[in-house]
Amino acid sequence: MIILSDKLREQLLANGRQRDIDHVPVVKSFNPLGEGVWLATELDADGDTLFGLADIGEPELGYFSLKEMSSISLPFGMGIERDILFTGDLSIAVWAEAAHRAGSIRAAEHIVYAVARARRGASDALPSQAQT
Template sequence: MSLWAGLSITSPRYSFLIAVGFSFQSLTRTQQQIQQTGIFLYLFTPEQYAKLIENGQPGNRGKDHYPVVKLFMDNELSLWLITELDPDCPDTAFGLYDWGYGYPELTHHSLWELEKSQNMHCLLYRDRSFVAKYPISVYTYAANEAWAITEDDVLLRQAYETLKL
């Protein structure tokens, strides 16, 4: 049995949800539970969600996708560029993650864990103005050089030219 409560707030640039979840079952979320609770309604637009699922299809995995969405915590340290969701378990996202400690990594992450890491002083936002200019490999290379995910055009261009894409 699960109980979910939330307040959805939007602003011109960002959207976020204050969510409180109490789960009396396993922390493993099934696709049906995710659809029932509407977890992703505030993280992604329907178009972004469809693109993330498409990128995560078995025939598309392992490709150098452009990031579809940028999420961040309002502490301005934690940042995620997400390229795909696992269609069998849409709680599992793949992308470039940086918790703000100087070690960005390209890996899978649970959106459920991201949501649970929110508190009254640190909320999860979606950057509504983000548009990816390069594939995730370029952002990863630039992040490893800068020790943080960056959108600096000079660093991204240098990474692009270094990778010769």
């Protein structure tokens, strides 16, 4: 699977030009056979250096290589995959805090999605409350 589509690559590059913002993750990549999850928010102009939250045993904010991720060869001819259903919803700082508290990105997903749902529910409720 192609880890980055052209659209995702453009969004990551645009985010990379705005380093002073706490971006929402654009793409989630994962090892389908074991440990390893990466949430990327930015891509450097070099086309290889991603910034985001990586979890290969312990979640850590930092830089990682797209080429290295793409070159990982797993059993059965598999490689690192992109989660095509992923929606970042909240900033990378929120993801990092949740992952550190939960112990991993995978464990944090339940927390982050619950928070995002609660925020959406609260914002959906505001207009109806104003009408009453």
